[in-house]
Amino acid sequence: MIHLYAFVRGLRQVEPGLEARPLESLEVVTGAEQTDPLQHGLVVERLLDQADAVLPVRFGERFRTEDDLAAAIAPRLEALEHQLDHVAGCVEVGVRIVPRREAAHADDGAAYMRARLREQLSTDELHRALAAKARDSVQTNRDVGYLVPRADIGAFSVAVERLLESHPALDVLCTGPWAPYSFAAAA
Amino acid sequence: MSVVERRQSLAEQVTLLDLVDRVLNKGVVVTGDITLSVADVDLVYVGLRLLLASAATLEREAAG
Secondary structure (H helix, E strand, O other): OEEEEEEEEOOOOOOOOEEEEEEOOEEEEEEEOOOOHHHHHHHHHHHHHHOOEEEEEOOOOEEOOHHHHHHHHHHHHHHHHHHHHHHOOEEEEEEEEEEOOHHHHOOOHHHHHHHHHHHHHHHHHHHHHHHOOOOEEEEEOOEEEEEEEHHHHHHHHHHHHHHHHHOOOEEEEEEEEEOOHHHOOOO | OOHHHHHHHHHOOOOHHHHHHHHHHOOEOOOOOOOOEEOOEEHHHHHHHHHHHHHHHHHHHHHO
């Protein structure tokens, strides 16, 4: 079985146990059968330092032969190339904003709704401010993944820190930098 | 609570989902098939191993 890790561009080195094969304008990083999702994730994160652009593949994509792999990729090649262009030079920073549950202590229904609205408004405001500093953003429930150019990570962290200080009623959990999983859509 | 304290208390909320979401639920899907078992090992079990590994990793990072 061939295990698929990621699509990349500008791969500078290939770690032992992995294979990189060129396909049109991108490279496909594969390895022997992999049964551990954590290892899959770690390989992908390491690729982030070894290539100019990394498009992570969801764990569990495996192919019997190289021909099967090539055949599965061929119809998606153009979409994959567009996605690689989009994430080139970027990492993903995850930001989760958790309101301090002021609403939970509301005296009545109206007060509860007002508190929830205030929470939502400050959360939205925060995300808008961060989105302005990122190339792209994708929201999944409370988590927003920001696509941040490598060179801007410092500035982005400072922005998160400032917002955290200016919004004492919100808790902000920042994770990453990750490989841009949230920007690697089903092709 | 200081910013640093708030950050530390939040770090504890980093759950299995943060890690699993990326590797199992996000990323490019080529075949469209979800692998429910890997090498005859049920994925739920694989997930449990992931939880243990990630909890250990978090502890190590917290200590370091």
